[in-house]
Amino acid sequence: MTIVSTKLQACTCLLVLAVAISFSGTVVDAKRHSKFKKLEFYLHEQFVDEPGYPVTDVLVASATGNTSTYAFGNLGISEQIIREGVSNTSTIIGRAPGTYQPNKENRTFALYKLLTLQTQEWNGTLVVFCDWLSDADSNEWTVVGGTGTFRMVRGYAINTIAAGTSASNFLTLKWEVFLYR
Numbered sequence: 001m002t003i004v005s006t007k008l009q010a011c012t013c014l015l016v017l018a019v020a021i022s023f024s025g026t027v028v029d030a031k032r033h034s035k036f037k038k039l040e041f042y043l044h045e046q047f048v049d050e051p052g053y054p055v056t057d058v059l060v061a062s063a064t065g066n067t068s069t070y071a072f073g074n075l076g077i078s079e080q081i082i083r084e085g086v087s088n089t090s091t092i093i094g095r096a097p098g099t100y101q102p103n104k105e106n107r108t109f110a111l112y113k114l115l116t117l118q119t120q121e122w123n124g125t126l127v128v129f130c131d132w133l134s135d136a137d138s139n140e141w142t143v144v145g146g147t148g149t150f151r152m153v154r155g156y157a158i159n160t161i162a163a164g165t166s167a168s169n170f171l172t173l174k175w176e177v178f179l180y181r
Helices: 002-034
Strands: 037-046 057-061 075-083 092-102 108-118 123-133 138-146 154-164 170-180
Touching: 037 092, 037 154, 075 108
Parallel strands: none
Antiparallel strands: 037 075, 037 170, 057 075, 075 092, 092 108, 108 123, 123 138, 138 154, 154 170
């Protein structure tokens, strides 16, 4: 009987130790990700040329000759302006060149951007991508790295419509970027 109880105590002790180790790893991981940097800025898109505000999105290739925005095989390039505020006269703090490809099945796009920021605090680039739903009020982006002050970061970004619509001549998106090292 003592051998069984000793084995039971040893197994219980090992189980408690395994649970403690797994929880401590979770706590360490949660602590590591609880500190983040948050950036906030506005990305300005212009779909129609206007005096002083050139178009920012251009369809550059169409495999089928169909120039519809959602035609499969199309490829577009863009370079939006990043500003401090929602107004198109607020201070420019960077640029966001990128590419987009429509998804054949849904009204979504594969978007890839290089957010280049030049401020006193932030100077460098962030590489971001997402499966962008054009009709959504907000989209989530993956941050996979960067250069300069963004070297070795990862995280995510949420963009929401701040002004305009996808059917209008312009669209201003508020970006909230959460970065972890």
